[in-house]
Amino acid sequence: MDGSGEDEPAEATVQLLARRQRREKRELQAKIQSMKNAVPKNDKKRRKQLADDVAKLEAELEQKHKEELEQLKENLPEKNKMDSVADGVASLELDGSEQQIQQPRISKAQKRREKKAALEKEREERIAEAEIENLTGARHLESQKLSHILAARQLAIKQIPSDGHCMYRAIENQLKDCQNSWTVATLRNQTAKYMQNHVDDFLPFLTNPNTGDMYSQEEFAKYCDDIANTAAWGGQLELRALSHILQMPIEVVQMDSPPIIVGEEYSGKPIILVYMRHAYGLGEHYNSVKLLTDTATENGS
Structure with a gap:
């Protein structure tokens, strides 16, 4: 075995990162050209500011790309093979330029077929690039930190679907461990x-996002109806209500802040949720937890 098969996942990941970074560079150049077109050539003051702005944008993108490459080196399993990542990116960019220079003549039908194939390929690459973001972006870093926090308590993250019901599903999952059949x-x-029966405890904390005014009785009624009948996302107010309903404390573990405990007045083992700010494209998300021993069993160790 020469190990060449092990290189393939690393090489594919490098290629995907290179394509995205190359696309971002093209997009930045287009943005810079648009900025230049918007400033009169005889306006020296604005031209100087434009030059400063352009230099800043280019430096920020260069730094972003550098950090992504470093993060990729750290997270890919082929760590000892990633010293050539930067060279691989550079050669891919060169190959892309050469391909653009040499374009043979093709028929209109062939152009349509190639355009369709290119769109499909781009779609697949964007999906794969999202996985790279998982390795280099905020989502991955947050997950790593939370896993470390939980491991100190012999716990691990239990993934919950992101469908608007995540907070309730996470609590449902926790209650199953208590032999509770709540759905x-x-x-x-x-x-x-x-919440409807304790309006005064909740209404003062709800404001209309457009006006900043406290919810009216009608708006509050609609808010409660959405809780019961839609996939409306749950937050701290709903957790407060649930702690009273279940008469149990609810602990919310976060990445950069101490855990929040709702319902401290109740005794007993708390329900433990994991709050993730960067979990999905939609942003905030709740997961449940499980014992590390359960994780080891699932992995067959």
């Missing part, structure tokens, strides 16, 4: 009912 629908209905 997401039940949790939502009970939360809405509790």
Whole structure:
């Protein structure tokens, strides 16, 4: 075995990163050209500011790309083979330029077929690039930090689907360990009912995002109806209501802040949720937790 097969995943990842970085450079150049076109050539003051702005944008992109390459080296399993990442990116960029120079004549039908194939290839590359972002971006770093925090407590993240019900699903998952049969629908209905019956405890904390005014009674009623009947995302107010309903403390573990405990007045083992700010494209997300021993069993160790 010469190990060449092991190089393939690393090489493919490098190529995907190179393509994205090359595209970002093209997009930046187009943006810079647009900025230049918007400033009169005889306006020296604005031209000087433009030069400064352009230099800053180019430096920021160069630094971003450098950091991505370093992060990629750290996270790919073929760590000892990634010293040539930068050279691989440079050669890919050169190959791309040469391909653009030598374009044979093709028929219109062939052009249409190639355009369709190129669009499909670009779609697949963007999906693969999203996986690279998982290795180099905020999502991966947040997941790493949270895993470290939880490991100190012999816990691990239990993934919950991102469908608007994540907070309720995470609590449902925790309650199963307590031999409790509460469902997401039940949790939502009970939360809405509790908040409607304790308006004064919740209404002052809800404001109209457009006007900044406190919710009216009608808006509050609509808010509660959405809790019960839609996939409306849950937050700290709903957690407060649920802690009273279940008469249990709820602990929310975060990356850069101490855990938040809702319902401290209740005794007993808390429900533990993991709050993730960068989990998905939509942003905030809740996961559940499980024992590290369960993780080891799932992995067959």
